[in-house]
Amino acid sequence: MAILEAVKLSKAYGKKKYALEGINLNIESGKIIGLCGPNGSGKTTLIKLAAGLLTPTGGELTIDGKAIGPETKAIVSYLPDKTFVPENMKVFAIIDFFKEFYADFDINASHEMLKRLDIDGSETFKTLSKGTQEKVQLVLIMSRKAKLYLLDEPIGGVDPAARDYILSTIISNYNADSSVIISTHLISDIENTLDEVIFIKYGKLFLHSTSDEIRENHGMSVDAYFREVFRC
Amino acid sequence: MLRKVIKHEFLNTWLQYAVLFGAAIFLPALVYLATQNVIERDQNTFRILVAVLGGSAVIIVTLAWTTLGFEKDFTTKNAYLYHTLPVKMSTFMISKTLFFIIWSALSILFTLLCACFSVMDFSVFPRIFDYIAHNLQETDTVGEFVMGGVWVLRIILAFITLYGLNMAGYAFGHLFGKHNRLGEFIFIISIIILYLFYSYILQGFTNTLGLRSNAIVFYVDFAVGVIVTIAFCIFAHHVFTKKLNIL
Numbered sequence: 001m002a003i004l005e006a007v008k009l010s011k012a013y014g015k016k017k018y019a020l021e022g023i024n025l026n027i028e029s030g031k032i033i034g035l036c037g038p039n040g041s042g043k044t045t046l047i048k049l050a051a052g053l054l055t056p057t058g059g060e061l062t063i064d065g066k067a068i069g070p071e072t073k074a075i076v077s078y079l080p081d082k083t084f085v086p087e088n089m090k091v092f093a094i095i096d097f098f099k100e101f102y103a104d105f106d107i108n109a110s111h112e113m114l115k116r117l118d119i120d121g122s123e124t125f126k127t128l129s130k131g132t133q134e135k136v137q138l139v140l141i142m143s144r145k146a147k148l149y150l151l152d153e154p155i156g157g158v159d160p161a162a163r164d165y166i167l168s169t170i171i172s173n174y175n176a177d178s179s180v181i182i183s184t185h186l187i188s189d190i191e192n193t194l195d196e197v198i199f200i201k202y203g204k205l206f207l208h209s210t211s212d213e214i215r216e217n218h219g220m221s222v223d224a225y226f227r228e229v230f231r232c
Numbered sequence: 233m234l235r236k237v238i239k240h241e242f243l244n245t246w247l248q249y250a251v252l253f254g255a256a257i258f259l260p261a262l263v264y265l266a267t268q269n270v271i272e273r274d275q276n277t278f279r280i281l282v283a284v285l286g287g288s289a290v291i292i293v294t295l296a297w298t299t300l301g302f303e304k305d306f307t308t309k310n311a312y313l314y315h316t317l318p319v320k321m322s323t324f325m326i327s328k329t330l331f332f333i334i335w336s337a338l339s340i341l342f343t344l345l346c347a348c349f350s351v352m353d354f355s356v357f358p359r360i361f362d363y364i365a366h367n368l369q370e371t372d373t374v375g376e377f378v379m380g381g382v383w384v385l386r387i388i389l390a391f392i393t394l395y396g397l398n399m400a401g402y403a404f405g406h407l408f409g410k411h412n413r414l415g416e417f418i419f420i421i422s423i424i425i426l427y428l429f430y431s432y433i434l435q436g437f438t439n440t441l442g443l444r445s446n447a448i449v450f451y452v453d454f455a456v457g458v459i460v461t462i463a464f465c466i467f468a469h470h471v472f473t474k475k476l477n478i479l
Contacts, residue, residue, distance in 0.1 A: 013409075013477075014409075048478070052315060052476075053311070054478065055473075055475060055476050055477070069473075070319060073316055074318035076316075080312045082312070084310075084312035084313045084316075085313065086244075086309075097240065100236055100239075100240070101236065101317050101319070102318070
């Protein structure tokens with residue numbers, strides 16, 4: 001069964017402004033998928049629809065065969081492109097909060113990741129630097145044994161050294177039953193980790209293919225192909 | 233899940249209310265002691281001023297915190313966190329309403345305490361308890377209508393209706409996107425105008441039919457309150473589940 005399935009999925013802001021239009025998508029388990037497209041193409045909208053933060057204007061979206069709701073939220077681990085943690089909470093308190101609400105949360109894994117990233121869990125979230133806040137958020141998301149990870153620009157605000165650790169964390173924490181959808185502009189940094197790539201252009205699905213197929217059919221890297229497709 | 237949500241809501245809010253309610257007792261007591269040696273006229277002015285300002289502040293701040301807390305958690309700052317938790321919207325709404333009742337009731341109690349500590353006179357409490365006991369046992373406060381404990385239910389319902397109005401207001405505003413404040417304003421004003429019409433009609437019935445009809449009027453009002461509250465909650469639930477747009 002597909003972990004995520006979209007049928008004629010549309011989302012409009014206002015009466016005519018379609019952010020997504022007629023998206024048909026089928027994502028299988030056990031894959032790392034890059035969701036690529038220029039600014040305003042609809043990447044974040046698609047991820048937010050799957051996370052349950054937006055409701056579709058038309059079409060259907062299911063996760064693990066279920067309509068979006070509390071059941072799907074229990075198996076989806078979503079990292080937004082902005083801060084979502086209450087700023088007055090201490091890091092350990094946030095971890096306890098996640099442990100309480102998500103049955104798949106692995107508290108040992110979260111402590112291990114905090115230790116490796118040299119983050120003091122007793123600090124209040126708002127006192128951390130922006131980069132460290134992003135790392136804490138990623139720790140929270142990747143400490144879950146979710147079926148689907150939705151990562152919206154997970155490496156945008158961190159230093160290159162931390163990027164490697166974050167990518168290795170993503171790869172090592174997901175398993176054969178789960179899929180990871182990563183939205184990013186930094187394709188070259190994650191290209192080697194991607195099994196499949198989705199290109200979205202003006203709210204429509206432009207391409208859904210494996211990374212190998214792009215390299216074989218177009219004779220160039222995913223990053224180079226992206227630059228060619230979306231050249232201004 | 234409701235237990236977890238209630239626990240989290242309590243842990244998230246208890247400290248700020250503890251500080252507020254603590255201040256509502258501590259500051260009047262402090263002013264009382266500080267004005268011991270002031271001439272009697274100024275003494276009374278100071279103490280009454282503290283009682284009025286302190287008491288008003290406790291109620292206003294509690295109302296602001298409880299109502300704005302819903303907006304913060306479900307439409308602005310914390311929306312990304314709360315809307316992605318595997319929790320039904322109805323569970324959140326029950327928890328928020330419950331804490332609205334608890335904190336509001338405590339704010340009324342501490343407003344009274346603020347007034348009492350301002351003059352160090354606590355004789356009002358026995359009179360309040362007597363009044364409550366009297367109304368619970370009997371009686372005949374409106375014509376021949378024996379209310380018993382029903383009025384307690386009516387007060388609780390009024391609290392729930394008020395918070396339902398708050399949630400429905402935010403829900404209506406949410407439909408307006410960036411102009412959410414305008415939507416909230418239109419909704420609240422419309423409901424207030426409708427309520428004024430409704431009260432006017434209800435008063436007309438009471439005056440026309442005489443005191444014997446008060447029981448009927450009371451129960452009609454009660455039923456309308458229940459229906460309106462349910463309608464507010466269903467509307468808010470519908471918007472925050474089927475029309476959600478967290479941008």
